[in-house]
Amino acid sequence: MLENTATSKLAPETELSPQQKKLTQQALTFCAEHLASQQPGVFVIKGAAGTGKSVVLSALMATLQQARTAAQSPFYQTNNYLLVNHPEMLKTYKQIAADQPNLRKKDFMKPTPFINQMAKQATTADIVLVDEAHLLLTKSDRYNRFNQENQLTEICNHSRIVILVFDEHQVLKMKSYWNQTKLMALLAKRSYKIVQLDQQFRVHANSATQHWLTALGTKGQLLPRPADSTFDLRIFADASQMYQQLRHRDHEFGLSRLVATADFPYKLDGQTYYVIAPSFKLPWDKNMDPNITWAERPETLNEVGSIYTIQGFDLNYVAVILGPSVTYDPTAQRLKLLPDNYQDHEAFKRRADLTEPQAWQAKQQIILNSINVLLQRGRYGLYLYATDPQLRAKLLTL
Incomplete structure (x- = not known):
C-alpha cells in the first residue's frame, strides 16, 4: 500500500509484526523487572534502516503512557520520556502526541534539554526511550549546549531504565561518532539486554x-x-x-x-x-x-x-x-x-x-x-x- 505521509508508521495504532510484538513485550518485561528490583538497566534495539525500530519505540511509549494511569500496572505513575536528536523526528512525535489522549507533548524532548532539566531538578526519570541513539553526542558540543562528554552516559545517569534504538551504519557526524566497541564499553557498566530486528518493512523489494x-x-x-x-x-x-x-x-x-x-x-x-x-x-x-x-x-x-x-x-x-x-x-x-x-x-x-x-x-x-x-x-x-x-x-x- 502506498503511503500518504512519511510518518504514518509511527502512529500508536500501527499494527506490529509478530517479531515487533515479541520485542515490545520483551522490553515491557525488562522494564517491569528492573523497576521492581530497583536495578538500572539498558534495553538496546538494533536493526538496519527500515526494520521498524522507531515503530516499536512509538508503540512502547504509547503503552507505557497509557499504563501509567492504571493503578494495577507496574508502570503506574511512572515518569517517562522519549528523546530524539533529529529535529524532523521530534516534530513527528509531537504531532502524534497532540492527537493521542495518553501522550503529552512535553514528554517528547531532545536529549540535551532533558539532561539539563533532570540535572537542574536533581531528579531521575523512570523509563527513557531514545530514538536514533546513533545520533547522540559522544563529545561536548557548545553549539548544542551540551557540556559533558557523552549524551547516552548522561541519559543513563538520569534514568532508571533506558530503551534505545541503534544502528552504527547511520552515524553521520564525528561529534556523535559511535561504533560497536564504544557502545559495548558503555553498556558493560550496566545491566543490559540487546535484541535485533532483521525484517525489512520499508523497502518492498525482493x-x-x-x-x-x-x-x-x-x-x-x-x-x-x-x-x-x-x-x-x-x-x-x-x-x-x-x-x-x-x-x-x-x-x-x-x-x-x-x-x-x-x-x-x-x-x-x-x-x-x-x-x-x-x-x-x-x-x-x-x-x-x-x-x-x-x-x-x-x-x-x-x-x-x-x-x-x-x-x-x-x-x-x-x-x-x-x-x-x-x-x-x-x-x-x-x-x-x-x-x-x-x-x-x-x-x-x-x-x-x-x-x-x-x-x-x-x-x-x-x-x-x-x-x-x-x-x-x-x-x-x-x-x-x-x-x-x-x-x-x-x-x-x-
Missing part, C-alpha cells in the same frame, strides 16, 4: 534487491543489478531526466522526493544554496516549517533533501544524487570515498580522541553511512545518479 542496497550502502560494493518486478531500481545518466521521472512518480503516487549526499555547499545564513549537476540545478531544502516535516510538504518536490531532513522517514519513491565525494575504485571494484570533497564540514569537526588515521577512516564511514541512509528511503523505488563520470559509467553497466 531479497536480491535488498542485498544489493545493503552491499552498496554498508560496504560500498557494486553488485550486478538484480531483476525485480516489485521494486523500481533505475540508474540514470542525466540528473535532470531522473528528476523528471521522479516528478511523474510524485504525480502518480505522491511522497516522492529528491535527495543528495552533502557534497554541495550549504550554510545556515538564510541564503539559497544549490545542488548542481550538468543540465540540473535545484535548491537545497530550507526546512522552514516548524510543525510539518520536510517530506510531507508538497512544495519540497522542488528542493533537494539531505540526510538531516530525510533520515528516519519513508518515501514511496526516492531519487538520490551521489556527489563528488563518492567516486569509483576500478581496482577494488567498489566505491572510493573522498572526505576532502565532502561539504558538510560540521560533520567532520576534529576530535582529540581519534588519531589522524582513525579520523580519516571515520570520515569515510560517515560518508558511506550517509549514502546508506539515503538509499534506504524509498518503499517502491530508487533512482540513482552519480556526478563522478567514472562511477556513473560503472553504475550504468551493472
Whole structure:
C-alpha cells in the first residue's frame, strides 16, 4: 500500500509484526523487572534502516503512557520520556502526541534539554526511550549546549531504565561518532539486554534487491543489478531526466522526493544554496516549517533533501544524487570515498580522541553511512545518479 505521509508508521495504532510484538513485550518485561528490583538497566534495539525500530519505540511509549494511569500496572505513575536528536523526528512525535489522549507533548524532548532539566531538578526519570541513539553526542558540543562528554552516559545517569534504538551504519557526524566497541564499553557498566530486528518493512523489494542496497550502502560494493518486478531500481545518466521521472512518480503516487549526499555547499545564513549537476540545478531544502516535516510538504518536490531532513522517514519513491565525494575504485571494484570533497564540514569537526588515521577512516564511514541512509528511503523505488563520470559509467553497466 502506498503511503500518504512519511510518518504514518509511527502512529500508536500501527499494527506490529509478530517479531515487533515479541520485542515490545520483551522490553515491557525488562522494564517491569528492573523497576521492581530497583536495578538500572539498558534495553538496546538494533536493526538496519527500515526494520521498524522507531515503530516499536512509538508503540512502547504509547503503552507505557497509557499504563501509567492504571493503578494495577507496574508502570503506574511512572515518569517517562522519549528523546530524539533529529529535529524532523521530534516534530513527528509531537504531532502524534497532540492527537493521542495518553501522550503529552512535553514528554517528547531532545536529549540535551532533558539532561539539563533532570540535572537542574536533581531528579531521575523512570523509563527513557531514545530514538536514533546513533545520533547522540559522544563529545561536548557548545553549539548544542551540551557540556559533558557523552549524551547516552548522561541519559543513563538520569534514568532508571533506558530503551534505545541503534544502528552504527547511520552515524553521520564525528561529534556523535559511535561504533560497536564504544557502545559495548558503555553498556558493560550496566545491566543490559540487546535484541535485533532483521525484517525489512520499508523497502518492498525482493531479497536480491535488498542485498544489493545493503552491499552498496554498508560496504560500498557494486553488485550486478538484480531483476525485480516489485521494486523500481533505475540508474540514470542525466540528473535532470531522473528528476523528471521522479516528478511523474510524485504525480502518480505522491511522497516522492529528491535527495543528495552533502557534497554541495550549504550554510545556515538564510541564503539559497544549490545542488548542481550538468543540465540540473535545484535548491537545497530550507526546512522552514516548524510543525510539518520536510517530506510531507508538497512544495519540497522542488528542493533537494539531505540526510538531516530525510533520515528516519519513508518515501514511496526516492531519487538520490551521489556527489563528488563518492567516486569509483576500478581496482577494488567498489566505491572510493573522498572526505576532502565532502561539504558538510560540521560533520567532520576534529576530535582529540581519534588519531589522524582513525579520523580519516571515520570520515569515510560517515560518508558511506550517509549514502546508506539515503538509499534506504524509498518503499517502491530508487533512482540513482552519480556526478563522478567514472562511477556513473560503472553504475550504468551493472
